[in-house]
Amino acid sequence: METPSISHLTSEDLENVYEPAEDSFLLLDALEKDLEYLREELKPKVCLEIGSGSGIIITSVAKYVQCLCLSTDINAIACSVTKRTASENPPASVDTIQMNLVDGIRKNSVDLLLFNPPYVVTEDEELTSSKMSDGQEITSKNLVYTWAGGENGRRVIDVLLNNLDDILAEGGVLYLLVLKENKPKEIIEIVRKKGFHGEVFMERRIPGEYLYILKIVKKKLCK
């Protein structure tokens, strides 16, 4: 899989949108490693990336896997950057919706869910003190939401995991990027208890961090 070009991003865009880094590339590598499974077995109808930021991940899926590709982001600038990244990398086509997580998406619709969450362990005050006021684009503060994860960096991750059964379609899969500090083994135990299949799909040490890609699959009902 060729990494989508993001050369169209301006310096102003990068002040507001998370610039692809090692974590983004690990998620891309994981999708590339699992490409045959995605194309030949999973055959997703709907793929959704939460917090698509620059848009390189969902754009890459849109280029290599035939499915309806959607992305969400709470940040309006990230939404428009994602859309631009898709159109700069034909034939990728991505529809972007400004929303929190998957709040406005019909139940059990998503076959392929991708999430590089805000995973950095932070004091919760960091978020409350820099809250965006309604509708305002506070540039320096938008980025906080891209990385600040609260206690154990799990603030957003846990919200998603609690709702995962309602989000994924039968047989649907989530690729989730986490950090060692997010306690990946505990996450896997949690999802297994909920009846999902969960495994560490890839891991990588980078300077200062140890990253994992967890692959979490919703089992198909036996017929």
Next chain:
Amino acid sequence: MKLSTYNFLTSKSIRGVKVGYPLKLVVSKQDEVEAEFNPTFIERLLPKLEWSTVYLSAEVVGLQEDIPKEFSDDIVSNQDVLQKLHHLLLEVDILEGQLECPETGRVFPIKDGIPNMLLNEDEV
């Protein structure tokens, strides 16, 4: 926003809303993009779509003549209808307009093709 995407959107996250579907779509500016026709993909996507909403969106953009009101298995084997569905769902692009919650009337604006469905804290 493509009309295939519209089919998946709901306002159920608003506090007190029971179903929040389908959202009322109002279009003030639309465009058409070209997408490669793949009948197999349309066929696979169909079971995921709410048919009544497919028809509703066709009415909104004036393409209801192209789309059968009721879903039937014949659609899958009819190349002509699949082609028209392809156009409706993947080529019509809503640039400006709004989505409205059927229960509360809350309006979600669509700007530059991007619906804003972000809710305020006091709404959830």
